[in-house]
Amino acid sequence: MGLLSFCLLSLLAIAGVDAAQLSLQSPRFTISSGDASQLRSEPISLKQRPEPLKLAPTDVLKLSFQVVEKDGEKGVQPHQTFLRFFDAVSGEEGIQPVRVSSSGKAKFELNMAKPPGSIPPTTAENPLNVSLLLGSFEHSPARYELFDLFLPASQSAPPHELEHTFHPQPLIHHTFRPEQKVPPRIISAAGAILVLAPWVVLVGFLAHIKPSVPQLLSINIFPFIATLGASEALLFWYWVDLKLGDVLLYGGVLALFTAAAGKKALATKGDLRVGRK
Template identity: 65%
Template sequence: MGRLSFFLLALLAVVGFVNASSLTIQSPRFTISSSDATQLRSEQLSLTQKPDALKLGAKDALKLTFQVVDKEEGKGLQPHQTFLRFYDEVSGEEGIQPVKVTASGKAKFELNMARPPLSIPPTTSANPLKVTLLIGSFTHPPVKIDLFDLFLPESLPAPQHPEEPNFHLLPEIHHTFRPDQKLPPKFISAVFAAAVLGGPWVVLLGLWTQIKPSTPRLFSPHILPFILSLTAFEGLLLWYWVALKLGDVLLYGSILGVVTAVTGKNALSTMSDWRLAV
């Protein structure tokens, strides 16, 4: 039952809106004047036929007056919304300007080209703007009236912001990469790797022959730990080359350094004792 009542009320409201009297305007007139208040053109507007296109100069002003009335009662009233639409058919851009209407329905709109509103679309000297009056009311059907075509001075280009060049598209950056590094032959790499790894041992053995140590003394518990610590250093460098990182090498190398220093000092002391004994 509630839904049926709501439907009947909505139907009655629609029927009442359709049967409501419509709005129209009376005594529409426009006046074009120059900056020194000289009247350039003034005409009464017709609701059935548009006048010749209006043209405003850079300092001219357009004044439009009319009264919104109820067609049946002929009484002026104030609609809820009244706008002028400025539309460019070529670019498709439009601008909307509100029009103030008094309680008696009298309306007045002024367009001064010395201070044009920001909502007016960009204009050219070749294309006019279509000016349309739009009236909206909660109690009357909406009204749309084509008033006239309007030529405005050509719009100036927008001023350039000081930082605008910073947002322009920059030239594409082309990188020139160096050619891939040429690796030496594997044989040469192997020779230099053997020289790096075996060089210290050749020098050590050469110095060792100068003191002519006996073989049993070379494997003495006082000498052998130093030889093994040097061998461990060589293995650590080889491991670093293959898999280790620098932090691991520094950690393990610091430990081996302490061991090598202790064993080396012990080995030198032992060898000095041997030379004194000889």
């Protein structure tokens, strides 16, 4: 906010070079209590500050003045009028706009029961320096130191309902699955032999019977061999990707076709033995 007021005055100073300066006429403050009884009322001297003002939590400060051209009686409405509340200890400041009529008259009220949000945080020990900033494109800018103001200490802001979410949270510790245990090679080899044993038996039978290729590819024999191969492929697929439920579903359907094809193949075993089609 300090940079804002500095830039404001600098721009207005450039625009108002060699222009008439603004002045205040009849500046005055009044302090009243919550029951509207007047506690203090004095004119404000632009050459010497009054005794510091002090407000209680229910007091009301009223400030009135008229903006005129210096060494003149004509009222002027500045383009911008601000009250600056500055804490010299903390460096905090607040800017409060003031409405000025076309005749240059202005009134400002500070009710401590409902203070404006532009007031910086205060302590009971450090006063705020109150000054008036006037800016106009037709007149030179002006700044007037008005008084020092003691305000009640600011209360802490109520905690937000989600404030706890912005505090440091407990560290998240990830628990990873242990690496997959590979069975010993001898067990894997025994399992592979067990899976391939039916094929060894089948090949042994075929070697004993010695059927011809056209017989193996016949419509009675080939479906049974194909369904056996499909069963082996299903088991391999289960090992690579499928889940147990999928295997049971697909295997149950495939078992029906295998049983039907096997029954038909067994019905033709006599043909194979004697070498007939």
